[in-house]
Structures are given as C-alpha cells and as structure tokens.
Amino acid sequence: MMPSVMLPLICFGVALLMAVLMLVAAAVVALTEIIGHAWIATLIVAVLLLVVAWLIYLLWVRERIDYIDKRLETIYDVASAARDGYQVVRSVALRLLDIVLRKV
Numbered sequence: 001m002m003p004s005v006m007l008p009l010i011c012f013g014v015a016l017l018m019a020v021l022m023l024v025a026a027a028v029v030a031l032t033e034i035i036g037h038a039w040i041a042t043l044i045v046a047v048l049l050l051v052v053a054w055l056i057y058l059l060w061v062r063e064r065i066d067y068i069d070k071r072l073e074t075i076y077d078v079a080s081a082a083r084d085g086y087q088v089v090r091s092v093a094l095r096l097l098d099i100v101l102r103k104v
Contacts, residue, residue: 024049 024045031041 028038028041028045031044032038035041035044
C-alpha cells in the first residue's frame with residue numbers, strides 16, 4: 001500500500017501554523033513588556049504582519065495569479081475552439097444524414 005502524500009504535508013502545515021501563532025503571541029507579549037500597553041503592542045505586530053503580507057503579495061503572489069489567469073484564458077480559448085469545431089462537425093453530419101435519409 002502506497003503511503004499517503006497529503007498527511008505529512010497537512011501535519012507540516014498545522015505545525016507551521018502553530019509555530020507562527022506562538023511566534024506572534026511571543027512578539028506581542030515581549031512588546032507589551034517594553035511598551036506597557038497590550039493593545040498598542042497588538043496593533044504594532046498586526047501592522048507589521050500586514051506589511052509583510054502585502055510585500056509577499058506584491059513580490060510573489062501577484063505574478064503567480066497573473067500566470068494562472070493567462071493559463072485559464074488559454075484553456076478557455078481552446079475549449080471555445082473545440083466547442084465551435086464540434087458544432088460545425090455536428091451540423092455537417094446532420095446535413096449529410098438528412099440528405100442520405102431523404103434519398104432512401
């Protein structure tokens with residue numbers, strides 16, 4: 001029996017998520033001790049995470065989304081051409097069938 005490929009990836013993802021959450025919580029606690037206000041520390045960490053997420057989107061994700069969008073457009077064009085070709089072949093076949101059936 002082949003081992004599952006997804007289970008290790010899911011476990012890795014869950015462990016990574018837990019580590020990130022613990023890192024964020026530790027950053028908030030450490031910043032709270034320095035500043036003295038938990039809500040200000042939470043806002044600072046949240047803003048830093050938003051800036052990181054925005055930079056990741058600009059530098060990495062946007063290119064991938066554009067690539068996927070172009071690929072989907074190509075797939076749509078090919079599917080449309082296949083549908084149009086099918087309709088032409090179908091109409092020609094129906095005409096030929098109609099001609100053959102009229103002569104019989």
